[in-house]
Amino acid sequence: MKFRHIATGALLAALSSAAMAAEDDSCATLVGAASSAAPQGFRVRDGEPVDLVSGAKSDTKTVHGKLLVFSDDGVFRAYWQPDNSAEKYVLANAGVNTVRLVSTPPQGTPATNGEPGTTLPPQHVLSCPAL
Numbered sequence: 001m002k003f004r005h006i007a008t009g010a011l012l013a014a015l016s017s018a019a020m021a022a023e024d025d026s027c028a029t030l031v032g033a034a035s036s037a038a039p040q041g042f043r044v045r046d047g048e049p050v051d052l053v054s055g056a057k058s059d060t061k062t063v064h065g066k067l068l069v070f071s072d073d074g075v076f077r078a079y080w081q082p083d084n085s086a087e088k089y090v091l092a093n094a095g096v097n098t099v100r101l102v103s104t105p106p107q108g109t110p111a112t113n114g115e116p117g118t119t120l121p122p123q124h125v126l127s128c129p130a131l
Contacts, residue, residue: 026124028054030080030091030099033064039122044078045069045114052080052101054128063131069115072108076116079106082131089129100127 032042033049042050048067055061065082079088080101089101097120 025126026098027128028052028125030123030125032122041119041121042067043114044076044116044118044120046111050080052082052125052128052131068106069111070106070108071111071115075108076111077107079104085131087129091123094126097121098124098126101125101129102127103129 029039029052030042031051031053032040033051034040039053042048044067046067046069050065050067052063052065053060054063063082065080065085068079068081068088070077070079078091080091081088087103088106090104090106092100092102094100
């Protein structure tokens with residue numbers, strides 16, 4: 001077995017462990033607002049309906065919201081805003097399919113034309129606001 005195969009295997013194991021640890025530490029999940037029982041991903045574009053789902057499977061709490069996307073010199077920032085709230089939470093990358101929700105005023109100018117439009121799988125949230 002070559003070193004490259006060992007290193008690749010170790011990297012894959014580490015990434016898998018990190019992803020499972022993030023899932024275990026998460027307090028909620030950001031999912032596309034769909035009526036499906038299975039969590040759906042969502043597109044990063046202004047106005048996209050995205051829900052924050054927390055709790056155990058038998059006792060889930062869903063907070064409906066939407067994404068706000070801002071651009072600053074080609075850098076996009078996505079914010080989640082709960083319905084009927086003025087508060088905005090930036091989606092701060094915390095690992096593979098994992099974010100932290102940090103309350104902060106938006107930076108940049110509102111993105112247009114559905115930019116960037118990237119599709120994300122459901123995102124595990126490591127820091128949940130009290131809603």
